Amino acid sequence: MSDQIIGMHDWLATPPGQYLLAWERAQMALTVANLFGYHALQLGLPELDALEANRMPHRWLATQSEAEVALSPRVAFATHFFALPFPANSLDLVVLPHTLELTADPHGALREVARVLMPEGRVVICGLNPLSLWGFRQRRARWLNRLGGHSLFLPNEGEFIGYLRLRDWLRLLDLEIEDGHFGCYRPAFSSQAMLHRFNWMDKAGARWWPILGSAYFLVAIKRVRSMMPINPIRKPALRLPVAPVPVANSAGKIRARDQKDA
Secondary structure (H helix, E strand, O other): OOOOOOOHHHHOOOHHHHHHHHHHHHHHHHHHOOOOOOEEEEEOOOOOOOOOOOOOOEEEEEEOOHHHHHHOOOOOEEOOOOOOOOOOOOEEEEEEEOHHHHOOOHHHHHHHHHHHEEEEEEEEEEEEOOOOHHHHHHHHHHHHHOOOOOOOOOOOOOOOOOHHHHHHHHHHOOEEEEEEEEEOOOOOOOOHHHHHHOOOHHHHHHHHOHHHOOEEEEEEEEOOOOOOOOOOOOOOOOOOOOOOEEEEOOOOOEEEEOHHHO
16 A cells, blocks of 8 residues: 555455455444334445445435446435435434544534434444554554655554544434444554454454454434423412301300311
């Protein structure tokens, strides 16, 4: 990987890119197969058929580039991810495979996804974790670039969004994380042989340092807070104390009579 300006699509054809895609395909197959509804949308990354295992009758793949519509028969249309051509509350599932990293306005794209999702609809997000061995090598390579040039390990495209930062964005949009985990714990090697040599780190990393995986995968559900009328505190009815009071009978004698009988 000597090209310092390698893009995401070219990087996915490299051994570490194929390793990442294999992990994400496995996560997608386990997750989207159990999500039901009528309308599902994948935004970006035609290399990953994220909806392959899903059984919704209407499934689309959209990209931001008109060129990708012509190159891939799976791409249905091109659109701006922060201005989707769908009415509000119309989609049951939206999948974002590295979409937020590669768009110019990631927060705007996520806000648009929250708009088009139906109540209880789900969004599935894949991303690269800056807090990982891969992220550390990328930061180191960028620092060395300032001193005279050094090849980058990850694509020099977009902005990687950390898991904690993304979690805060989701909370602001009433998207509640339902499931999430990390993966791809092997070191930042460019060769297939070295990646295969360290395949034992996938199991070890998931057990001993789970949040340091090079990629994360999460599922969030759109919660709609219903407006419940607040009943005023009902005070108990005022009851008069029962006390004997003197009354005069027809014989002129005084007797005690209950107030409620008076």
